Amino acid sequence: MNEKQIRLSDTEEVRDFVKEAEKCDFDIDISYNRVVIDAKSFLGVLSMDLSRVLTVQYGGTDARFENVLKRYAVA
Numbered sequence: 001m002n003e004k005q006i007r008l009s010d011t012e013e014v015r016d017f018v019k020e021a022e023k024c025d026f027d028i029d030i031s032y033n034r035v036v037i038d039a040k041s042f043l044g045v046l047s048m049d050l051s052r053v054l055t056v057q058y059g060g061t062d063a064r065f066e067n068v069l070k071r072y073a074v075a
Contacts, residue, residue: 004056006072011046013072018042020068026060 008014021028021039028039032052037044039056048054053074058065 002058002061004069005053005074006056006069007053007074008045008050008072010050014045014050015042017068017072018045020065024058024060024062024065026058026062028056028058028065031055031057 006017008017018040029036030039030045030048031037032048032054035048037048039045039058056069
């Protein structure tokens with residue numbers, strides 16, 4: 001299971017992230033604290049507190065998705 005830290009700041013970034021997550025054939029979860037949401041759900045991700053650093057957990061590999069994670073990665 002891979003894990004990355006990201007920050008999404010607005011609905012455009014959420015839409016971009018979810019759009020790329022939907023293209024993957026493996027499960028992707030996004031979480032903070034004890035809240036875990038399916039990363040392929042636009043409304044689910046949008047309902048999260050976007051002021052927080054979010055943790056993305058996923059079990060596969062996809063070059064396009066990795067590039068999206070790099071774009072939103074927290075240093």
